[in-house]
Amino acid sequence: MKMALRACLRTKPGLTALLSQLSCSGHAAARRAPALVAQRSSSSTSQKIKVDFDQSSGVAVMHMQSPPVNSLSLEFLTDVCIALEKLEMDKSCRGLVVTSSQPKVFSAGLDILDMYGKSPEHCAEFWKAVQEMWLKFYGSNMITIAAVNGSSPAGGCLLSMTCDYRIMADNPRYSIGLNETKLGIVAPFWFKDTMVNTVGHRATEMALQLGLLYSPAEALKIGLVDQLVHEDQVLTTATETMTKWLAIPGILNISYTCHFFHLWCCNLVCTICSCVCQVIAAKKIHLSQDF
Numbered sequence: 001m002k003m004a005l006r007a008c009l010r011t012k013p014g015l016t017a018l019l020s021q022l023s024c025s026g027h028a029a030a031r032r033a034p035a036l037v038a039q040r041s042s043s044s045t046s047q048k049i050k051v052d053f054d055q056s057s058g059v060a061v062m063h064m065q066s067p068p069v070n071s072l073s074l075e076f077l078t079d080v081c082i083a084l085e086k087l088e089m090d091k092s093c094r095g096l097v098v099t100s101s102q103p104k105v106f107s108a109g110l111d112i113l114d115m116y117g118k119s120p121e122h123c124a125e126f127w128k129a130v131q132e133m134w135l136k137f138y139g140s141n142m143i144t145i146a147a148v149n150g151s152s153p154a155g156g157c158l159l160s161m162t163c164d165y166r167i168m169a170d171n172p173r174y175s176i177g178l179n180e181t182k183l184g185i186v187a188p189f190w191f192k193d194t195m196v197n198t199v200g201h202r203a204t205e206m207a208l209q210l211g212l213l214y215s216p217a218e219a220l221k222i223g224l225v226d227q228l229v230h231e232d233q234v235l236t237t238a239t240e241t242m243t244k245w246l247a248i249p250g251i252l253n254i255s256y257t258c259h260f261f262h263l264w265c266c267n268l269v270c271t272i273c274s275c276v277c278q279v280i281a282a283k284k285i286h287l288s289q290d291f
């Protein structure tokens, strides 16, 4: 799916416009102009994001440092998107590792305090920022690897699933998954689709209906993560793995992209049809209540 988005962002101007409308793209850029990285190795920091870029390898490491648990608030999401935009614009940056500076937690998911009791305008902006993060990671031209060095529920799991590869710390205290159901909320369809693309239909059904959080070993078993390593090795393994991915010629990447793009389009059409059916059904229920 990530590759599919990458392809359409490269090749389909119409869809790019559609996606940019969906994602309210540019909302982050409007706040702070991106700057190109000029040095051989550089480090740029916002309050909540630190990016180390090694120009010799073309690999950047994005450290999420929003205490206590990297919850995805509007401010944090905006910083993530800005950092990503800057890296995306620097053509020498080919790979991105995303990890956490917080102990025991990769990301606690959406910031619950930023969703509750806020104005409709804030909620709209917040929700657009969530979509923007998702689209930017999924549609990135860079190879992306999530170095999941702690728990990663809900939106944190989504973030890791938008990456090309996931390496998780092998610590049974940590968990990962889309647990929204356990919180009494329904995960949006694009959370669901992202998981289907990662672990398949049946595993997603089980995961979402029961709101399951998986231990690292369980997550590996269903393919939610690709590799487990000792806690101390997560970041180094991620950078080593990146070298292998970057050795693959970009053209092959684009070819696979076309296959996945086809699947993604089919999925989108089904989703639109299902939304239309739901609206029709809701109208029918409404009418039958009137009479």
Ligand SMILES: CC/C=C\C/C=C\C/C=C\C/C=C/C(=O)SCCNC(=O)CCNC(=O)[C@H](O)C(C)(C)COP(=O)(O)OP(=O)(O)OC[C@H]1O[C@@H](n2cnc3c(N)ncnc32)[C@H](O)[C@@H]1OP(=O)(O)O
Pocket (backbone or CB within 6 Å): 068, 069, 071, 104, 105, 107, 108, 109, 110, 111, 112, 113, 114, 115, 122, 123, 124, 126, 127, 151, 153, 154, 155, 156, 179, 180, 183, 185, 186, 187, 188
């Ligand atoms: C406007 C929106 C419009 C529409 C939205 C509608 C629907 C959206 C539907 C679905 C999408 C939802 C996606 C989500 O991501 S919802 C968030 C789900 N997240 C969780 O369930 C995680 C909850 N947290 C934990 O499980 C643990 O905190 C964690 C394992 C991450 C870490 O455990 P640890 O023991 O290390 O720390 P704690 O003591 O539990 O927490 C420390 C501190 O952090 C606060 N905290 C934790 N999670 C969040 C969070 N998601 N948002 C905000 N704050 C969070 C926690 O309360 C503690 O604070 P304090 O007590 O002040 O120290």
